[in-house]
Amino acid sequence: MNLNIALLPGDGIGPEVLAQAVKCLQAVEETFNHQFIYREAVVGAIAIDRKGNPLPDTTLNLCKEADAVLFGAIGDPKYDNDPNAKVRPEQGLLKLRKELGLFANIRPVKVFPSLIQNSPLKQEVIDGTDFTIYRELTGGIYFGQKHLNEDGTVASDLCEYSEQEISRIAHLAFKAAKNRRNKLTLVDKANVLESSRLWRKVVTKIGESYPDVQLEYMFVDNAAMQIILNPSQFDVILTENMFGDIISDEGSVIGGSIGLLASASAGEDSAMFEPIHGSYPQAKAQDIANPIASILSAAMLLEHFGLYEEAMAVREAVDKSLKKGVVTPDLDSKSQYGTNQVGDFVAENI
Amino acid sequence: MNLNIALLPGDGIGPEVLAQAVKCLQAVEETFNHQFIYREAVVGAIAIDRKGNPLPDTTLNLCKEADAVLFGAIGDPKYDNDPNAKVRPEQGLLKLRKELGLFANIRPVKVFPSLIQNSPLKQEVIDGTDFTIYRELTGGIYFGQKHLNEDGTVASDLCEYSEQEISRIAHLAFKAAKNRRNKLTLVDKANVLESSRLWRKVVTKIGESYPDVQLEYMFVDNAAMQIILNPSQFDVILTENMFGDIISDEGSVIGGSIGLLASASAGEDSAMFEPIHGSYPQAKAQDIANPIASILSAAMLLEHFGLYEEAMAVREAVDKSLKKGVVTPDLDSKSQYGTNQVGDFVAENI
Ligand SMILES: CC(C)[C@H](C(=O)O)[C@@H](O)C(=O)O
Ligand SMILES: CC(C)[C@H](C(=O)O)[C@@H](O)C(=O)O
Numbered sequence: 001m002n003l004n005i006a007l008l009p010g011d012g013i014g015p016e017v018l019a020q021a022v023k024c025l026q027a028v029e030e031t032f033n034h035q036f037i038y039r040e041a042v043v044g045a046i047a048i049d050r051k052g053n054p055l056p057d058t059t060l061n062l063c064k065e066a067d068a069v070l071f072g073a074i075g076d077p078k079y080d081n082d083p084n085a086k087v088r089p090e091q092g093l094l095k096l097r098k099e100l101g102l103f104a105n106i107r108p109v110k111v112f113p114s115l116i117q118n119s120p121l122k123q124e125v126i127d128g129t130d131f132t133i134y135r136e137l138t139g140g141i142y143f144g145q146k147h148l149n150e151d152g153t154v155a156s157d158l159c160e161y162s163e164q165e166i167s168r169i170a171h172l173a174f175k176a177a178k179n180r181r182n183k184l185t186l187v188d189k190a191n192v193l194e195s196s197r198l199w200r201k202v203v204t205k206i207g208e209s210y211p212d213v214q215l216e217y218m219f220v221d222n223a224a225m226q227i228i229l230n231p232s233q234f235d236v237i238l239t240e241n242m243f244g245d246i247i248s249d250e251g252s253v254i255g256g257s258i259g260l261l262a263s264a265s266a267g268e269d270s271a272m273f274e275p276i277h278g279s280y281p282q283a284k285a286q287d288i289a290n291p292i293a294s295i296l297s298a299a300m301l302l303e304h305f306g307l308y309e310e311a312m313a314v315r316e317a318v319d320k321s322l323k324k325g326v327v328t329p330d331l332d333s334k335s336q337y338g339t340n341q342v343g344d345f346v347a348e349n350i
Numbered sequence: 351m352n353l354n355i356a357l358l359p360g361d362g363i364g365p366e367v368l369a370q371a372v373k374c375l376q377a378v379e380e381t382f383n384h385q386f387i388y389r390e391a392v393v394g395a396i397a398i399d400r401k402g403n404p405l406p407d408t409t410l411n412l413c414k415e416a417d418a419v420l421f422g423a424i425g426d427p428k429y430d431n432d433p434n435a436k437v438r439p440e441q442g443l444l445k446l447r448k449e450l451g452l453f454a455n456i457r458p459v460k461v462f463p464s465l466i467q468n469s470p471l472k473q474e475v476i477d478g479t480d481f482t483i484y485r486e487l488t489g490g491i492y493f494g495q496k497h498l499n500e501d502g503t504v505a506s507d508l509c510e511y512s513e514q515e516i517s518r519i520a521h522l523a524f525k526a527a528k529n530r531r532n533k534l535t536l537v538d539k540a541n542v543l544e545s546s547r548l549w550r551k552v553v554t555k556i557g558e559s560y561p562d563v564q565l566e567y568m569f570v571d572n573a574a575m576q577i578i579l580n581p582s583q584f585d586v587i588l589t590e591n592m593f594g595d596i597i598s599d600e601g602s603v604i605g606g607s608i609g610l611l612a613s614a615s616a617g618e619d620s621a622m623f624e625p626i627h628g629s630y631p632q633a634k635a636q637d638i639a640n641p642i643a644s645i646l647s648a649a650m651l652l653e654h655f656g657l658y659e660e661a662m663a664v665r666e667a668v669d670k671s672l673k674k675g676v677v678t679p680d681l682d683s684k685s686q687y688g689t690n691q692v693g694d695f696v697a698e699n700i
């Protein structure tokens with residue numbers, strides 16, 4: 001297969017982890033006789049520094065032309081505490097999601113048996129955890145109208161949803177549940193928010209077309225508890241943008257390391273794959289960042305194009321590195337392996 | 351001391367747990383020679399059923415005239431899944447908070463040593479956890495304008511904050527930090543939300559008047575992870591209404607039981623005390639609901655009026671019940687004690 005892949009390394013540890021994912025994709029090309037073309041572009045803080053824009057047109061066009069985007073990470077603390085900053089790295093990511101129409105962020109949460117002892121949670125609590133979060137990614141309070149009054153004393157953000165925005169991701173989530181354990185949990189705050197009540201109405205209606213799937217409703221505050229108290233109760237979680245941001249990062253602690261979790265963002269015509277961890281600037285260029293999440297993002301990319309055997313080869317190589325202890329220090333404080341060595345090991349084992 | 355206490359049992363298990371708190375307050379009256387006057391009123395689903403209004407005027411007036419309000423719980427599932435319901439129990443609670451000006455919800459999160467094994471988290475993760483959440487309670491997306499278009503296909507909620515709303519709770523939180531371990535963590539989403547950027551600006555400015563307090567900023571998605579990964583890093587957490595709802599319920603799992611956690615809601619002229627658990631309708635009238643959170647709410651009420659010795663007597667009696675295993679089944683599945691017996695035991699030991 002020929003694939004055109006846009007590489008967006010971004011900020012912080014983004015470039016170094018993405019490089020390992022590319023190594024693995026190259027190993028897949030060789031082993032399975034595919035041809036992938038990689039084209040790289042800047043995004044985020046580095047794009048602001050170089051071009052004054054967190055998502056330059058050249059980058060956006062490259063992504064639009066590509067079959068898929070492989071993303072590193074975004075964000076730089078120098079922008080975070082400056083309430084007056086006019087451009088921010090995150091705007092690049094948000095605009096990219098919007099422009100590519102990536103309305104569904106899909107995050108699998110699974111426990112790696114060989115790392116079960118790394119979890120802050122007790123083994124009996126997390127045993128059997130295997131769920132996927134469908135987070136709406138191009139609507140809600142992230143993209144609603146923002147306002148700051150003239151003297152800078154009143155600020156607001158609008159959380160708005162339309163039936164159509166809810167409906168398209170709901171269908172994806174129901175379909176996913178059908179292929180899994182037939183359970184869908186809608187997380188909302190319908191006892192307070194008008195937008196949540198619309199979610200409940202639309203999702204309930206759509207549920208009628210998926211009679212095999214058991215639909216359950218959960219308030220977001222309760223969900224924040226249940227994900228820790230009893231994570232194995234979940235199969236597919238469906239939720240809006242802001243709740244999804246919080247709940248999915250919370251879910252990422254279950255497995256013991258955020259350095260292992262990948263995500264896919266899907267739209268009608270585009271797809272992007274990225275680790276769920278951030279740019280982790282403190283670890284930048286120290287060869288300590290965990291490349292597994294980025295490598296598993298590449299595996300999700302392969303699956304997206306139906307290359308299941310190839311994806312499985314990547315996953316098995318990752319499992320091997322975990323079992324053999326060829327891991328970065330975040331997973332084993334005594335480990336001597338760096339980002340590059342872990343990437344090499346996984347690539348060689350494909 | 352003479353105190354006028356408004357009792358609002360509310361829905362579900364509210365009445366039965368509140369009754370235990372009152373038992374304990376009566377024991378305090380006797381032992382310490384105080385005189386408390388209790389006046390009861392309906393709120394929530396029961397108030398809708400009886401008077402068609404989740405917060406009848408008589409209830410609101412009773413609360414306004416009282417020195418403090420002791421609250422049970424609110425909510426009934428028959429309203430949750432009806433997107434067309436015009437009145438909802440929760441509206442009663444929200445209106446009460448707004449009308450009494452209860453802008454600060456204060457939730458202490460602490461681990462009871464005798465219950466450390468009940469936590470879903472490993473002991474080494476939660477050891478030393480002792481933080482307090484200051485959640486803004488009368489602003490933000492809970493109270494901003496709601497909108498549903500005519501054909502019911504687009505819904506929105508506005509999250510709005512003013513400098514003054516942020517400032518008054520920020521001062522409370524900084525003062526609390528000064529009396530504790532001098533650390534304040536502001537939880538927001540300033541990389542995305544205009545309102546969060548205002549929070550950051552205002553809180554940073556106020557921080558200059560509290561030079562001893564170390565001010566730290568954390569994005570809410572990261573906070574959702576950190577609360578589980580490393581809860582002992584926190585001293586005082588300050589956040590807006592919606593994030594506070596999620597984060598504080600999440601924090602409540604640390605101690606192993608939400609049935610143990612109390613909260614205070616404070617304003618200029620009023621104060622309300624309530625367990626953080628909900629109405630738990632499945633457990634209603636079965637004599638299995640844990641009354642400790644409600645009893646500890648009463649202890650917070652006593653502290654609010656400077657009755658520290660009295661509050662301590664309540665807390666010590668609670669500790670005794672936990673140590674002796676006089677607890678409801680949620681804490682010990684083999685326990686034979688019911689709600690009433692636990693309440694009696696605590697009251698007798700005051
Ligand atoms: C960087 C930030 C804007 C982003 C988000 O909030 O969506 C990130 O936290 C994520 O979840 O991908
Ligand atoms: C019942 C509900 C409206 C309420 C809230 O969201 O504030 C509750 O969850 C709480 O935290 O007190």
